Structure formats: structure tokens, C-alpha cells
Amino acid sequence: AERGVSRFVELGPDGVLCALAQRSVDEAVFAPVLRRDRDEAETALAALGRLWTAGGDVDWTSVLPGGRRVELPTYAFQRERYWPGAGSAVPGDLGAAGMEPVEHPLLGAAITVAGDGAVLMTGRLSLATHSWLADHVILGQVVVPGTALVEMVWAAGGRIGCSVVRELVLRAPLVLPERGAVQVQVSVGAADEGERPVEVYARPEGGDDASWVCHAAGVLSADAVAEGVDLAVWPPQGAVAVPLEGFYDALEEGGYGYGPVFQGLRAAWRDGERVFAEVALPEEAVAEAGGFGVHPALLDAALHVNGLKAADGQGTRLPFAWTGVRLHAAGASMLRVALTPVGDGVEIQTADATGAPVASVQSLVMREVDAGQLATGGGRSTRDSLFAVDWVPLVSAGEAADTSDWVVIGDGAIGDTEVLTAGRFESLVAVVRGGVAPPVVVLPVVERWAGDAGLVHEVAGSVL
Template identity: 50%
Template structure:
């Protein structure tokens, strides 16, 4: 009878239920008074750094921050992976996907901003960070106590996720509270008397030299040469968001591509950023850049980045580059042998290159160590 009732059949319930000593109770005439079971206020969730006793870091590459208990230092942490940040895969050198040298600058500038140090006085890149194809890399940016002048040491470390082992220090430097000197704005663009430099086929030629840049890092649009200075125009790809970055690493990296194109380097081999000095961020949010590169007295390159209105975005007193070899990058790669689960191609001895053997190798030739 209940089934018929809910199906829409009019049922006379009197024979089944009877009238009883009292008449049936009518439904209430007022709205249903309900109370919400779930809380309405925001609470710390599983992905919130506060659950772990840390503070949140509002940066795309750094998600948590904690003040060190034994002083005035700060530790910022994050996780890098090609799945979470696919644009990182667009920066490969000599067959290895590397964290761009400009990313260290971005991480350290953000850390300096958290402790009131706007100037990256020094930053030396010691070991390349080779990103694994699978899994992620844990990253730490450590900022130490200030000295009597307010300067702080800073280090950048990483460790492959899921592999027990020591941390690798990739960069070390000094942060300073010294007020940033704001340079004069950039005037006429392109500068008067500057000669255009052809950029057609640039990234194909760079690939032949070992620099394989994907679309996100192919931001160079035009180059000019005027005496000692080299000027360039760079646009950040629409495939990535600039929100949260001081200056997106892909945009700053593309701003350095004219160094080799315009003959500012004598070495024809592959080079990577080695030492930065006097780096200051003046504005955020720029995605189209005008760049001036000038040989510095220390053998490096002075870098000045402006927006389309000619206002300064970032300046660096000097960037020194050093040669790099494939052997060194291979030594810096995560050690797959430390993992219990790796995939290797094991050819069958004596197998003939016919259809049956190829099929057999495809099915049975993969072994996990």
C-alpha cells in the first residue's frame, strides 16, 4: 500500500489503520524549523598550512612559511613538479629539465620581501636542480638571522620527494634591507640609433646548442644593438599566469636570451646563470617587458627590465654566467637507483626483430627493480 501511495494511487487507509481513539494529527502550518548541521565559518582544512603549525606563503612556488624558534630566521617551503607546474618542463638544457636560474631569483626576492630585505645583494647558484619526470621535489628557502647591518644569509635547498636522503643546496646568498635605488625610466623605444638584430630561427639554433625551450620560455620578440648595449622586447606566454610572481621566471629568462644572440659572450658552449648581484624588484605584474643588457665591469651583464611605459620593473647590477656540461647535469640529476620502483627497458637476448618478438618485448620487456 505504501508503494502504491508513493506511486500516486489514492489509498483509503482507514481499514488498515482505523480511526483510533483520537483523530490524526494535522501537519504543522508553520515553515519547517531546521538547524544546519555543518559549520558556516571557515575552518582550517587538510591543505591549510596552519594545520601543520605553519603560516601560509602566498606564492605560486612557495606555499608555507614558519618563523624559526631559535632566532629571527624564516623557512619557506614548497613543492615543484612537472605535473603541478607544467611550464617548468619548457626549460631544458643539454637533455635535462632544469629549474631556470631566474626561478631562484624569484624565490629569494619573495623570501627577502617577507623579512624586509628588498635587495638581493648576492646570489650564487651552486648546483642545478634537475626536475624528475615523475613525482615532485621538496623545496626550502631558508633565511637566517640579521647581522648588525640588517643583512641576512639565504639558502635554497631541494630534496626528491619520497627518497630519503640529504638535502642539496642549490643557491646561497645575502639579503639586504638597503633601500632600492630606482633607476631612471626608459625613454624612446626602440632607442635612437639602435640597429635591429634578426631573431628569426633563434630558438631552433638554441636547440642545436643544447637549449630546448618550450613555448612558455620562447618570449623573445625583438632585439636591437646600440654600441655596447643590447635592447630586447619580451612577452610572457598566455599559457601561464603572472599572478603571485614578482616577475615570472619565464619572462626574466627570455629577457636574457639576447646575451648570446648579440655577441655579449665569448664562449660558444652552453652556459647557465652563476652569480647575481644587486638585484632589485621595483614593480610586479608586468608581462610585456623592455630590456637593456650592458656589459658590466666584473665581466658579467647588467640587466635592466622595464614595462611598456618605460618604468623600471627589475634591475641587476651584474649577472655572471658559467659554462655547463652534460656530465655535470647528469651528476645533479635525481638518483633513480635510490627508488625501489623504476622502469627499465630489458632487451631479450637473441630475440629476432620480427613481429612476434617485438610484441613479446612490448609485453614482457619492462621490469621493476
């Protein structure tokens, strides 16, 4: 072993020497060619195989003169399946159902409503069919990124010639279940002076009509496409490089659990309040980019640049209001990004590797979310909750059948802030302690605090 020997062969009737030597030399291979009470040929071949796998030089043509080389069998995860998997959609004849097939990764069919030209596009999302969505985890929940909703609205708008998302407000996060799927509908209304309303709905697969939840609503426009920003000079002159070590680890601590597909930030620079960055899809997702206007994971990575300028202590935020979203070119797998603060939001300009515009966002406003919102935002209806609001009719004094047992505390002349004086409190205690408590005890409270929330709290607290 001191001379660098790492493979030992024992030529003897048993493996005694190998057993002893293993106690003295670590990380070495010991191969006895004979073992007591074992078949000789089998033991010798096993010894040669062990030496071979440890890098030893074995002449297998001499050992197996009639043998030939063959391909190794595939591993379990390299197999090909031809049977439909559980939960996978089996395509049917959409034309027979009056619908048109849509070649989009998130949407599968479309139908034009007769009369007003409204369009309805449908899709189905699940972790079984869209596994890359599992890499977008927010506060422990798999959330469909807002960029995916923008992508679906883009697809619907492009079908009817309204390629500009003038406004899109995300009302509720779309949470994917661990098992099963959600059905998605993108509804585009009738044209009104060149604009069309658009809404994105979803419900758990198999849910009833009451299960639909509106996750986004906005307006599509047929405005002429504006010119994007030219980012041919790269990196921008005067911009200072920003280190990215530990960037996604820090985001994870803030509630953003981005997997490999969404960890697209490659480089970043800062020039005053402006931030520049390069984002790219991982190799395994590049092939899918051609099916999208902009792959949602790629556009979402462009939003991560906002994390470089976020204030410390800021909560977990998701896209809320999109304004002036335009698609200039489709199918990009990497982006150059320029992010500029504008009012309460940010302006986002993206370009390809040559600097040609890809997509632009006039303004994006983010909004903070918490785990409670996500727990009830996954396409569930309010009736699935254990809590509900119930309005109970209040019987007035005039409707009471018998007021003889009513007891009024005080004379009713209560001031603006003094609700229950010591004397009235003692009267109430005397009534309760004097015997059987009356069915109704009335405490008059003056109603002069309308519009003053602080006084409402003060009065309610005093009454309690």
C-alpha cells in the first residue's frame, strides 16, 4: 500500500489474507480467487469482475473466448412509455365537439362564440403534464407564475388580433394541487372600440360550476406595437456588476422556492436605480421555448432582478398589476433585461442575445402575499372553507312578543365616549345577582360615531 498498490489478489484456498489485510488498509480492493465452500469458477469470475470495476486490466477475450460486447441495459428512469399515464390527457376529435385545437403548451382548445365574436380558450394544468411548474414554489405552495397567466392571455389575444395586454390584474394566486389537475379558461369578450375584456378562470378538475375562481382580469387592445428598447450594447456602459453568490438562497429564505427551471438569473449590473441582467432557461427547457411567446419561467426570471433592489424586510411579493405588456418576438431562450422604477412599479424591457426587443412591460406592480392567501387561493371556492359569513335577522323591540322581562341599564342618556359608567355597571351586576337573570338586558349606546373608526373601536371596547 505504501508503494501505491490499491488492488490486491489472493491466490490461495480461501480469503483469509484478504480478511486480515482489510483491517490494515483503507480504500483498497481485495479479491480472493477461491473461497471455501463456494464454486471455483463462479468465485474466480467474481474476483475478476471486482478488479475490472475497480479499474483493473482484465483480458476478457481470454476469459470468455466466445463472448461479444453488448450494450448495457438502460436504467429504470431511461425507459420509454407508450401507454397513457394516469391523469394524462388523451386527445380527441375537438372538431366533432365544435372546438378548434390550439397548439400551445398551456392551452388546448378554443371556441368562438356566435354573435359577438367572443372567444373562449381552455386548458388543463397539472404537475404530471407540466412538471416544470413544480419549480415555482411560493411559501410552500406550488403556484402557477403570473407570467404563465400573461402567456395565456397573450395567446388568446393573438388569436383575435389584440396582441397588447393593456391591463391585467391578478386577483388570486392559482395554486396547483399535488395530485390531480386544474381546468383553465381564458375568456375574451366582445370588441368595444378596439378593446376586449379578458378574464382567466380556473377550478379543480371535476369541480362544479360554483368552483370557478377568477384569477386574473384585464383588457386586451389592438394598439400598434410600440418599439422596444435596443439593448445591443451589452453590458450597458457605466453599469457596475452585481455579485450573485447566494442570491437564490436568500430568495428561498424570503419564501421563494425556485427550482432549477426558474433559477435563470445569470448576471446582473446596476446603474443608479436601473438594474440590468441576463436570464436564460436551463438546457432541458430550451426545447420548449419555441412553443411560447416567452417561456413563463424565463419571463419570471426577468422579474427576479427586482429582488436586487428590494428593500430589506420586504415580504414575499407576487406580480399584481400588469400594464402595457407587449410581445415583440417569440421563442427566446435567453433575455437581456432592463428594469427601471416607475411610480409604484417597475418598467421591464427585454431583448434577445443580439439586442433585438422580445417583450416589454410598461409597468408591473407587485403585491405582498402570505401563506393564508395561498392556502385558499388554489382554485377553491369559498364553500370549501370551514368558515362562512351568515347574516341573522335582528328582532327589534317593536317585534318582540313580550317586553315585560326586559331590563334597561341606565336612563339611556349616554355621552359620546362614556358608555358604561360605574353606576350603570353596578346596576347590571345587581340585576344579575338579584336572582334569575332576565331574558334581555338592554344597554343603550349613542350612535354618534359614524365615520370615525377609532371611536367605534373605543365604544365597542368599553361595551365589552
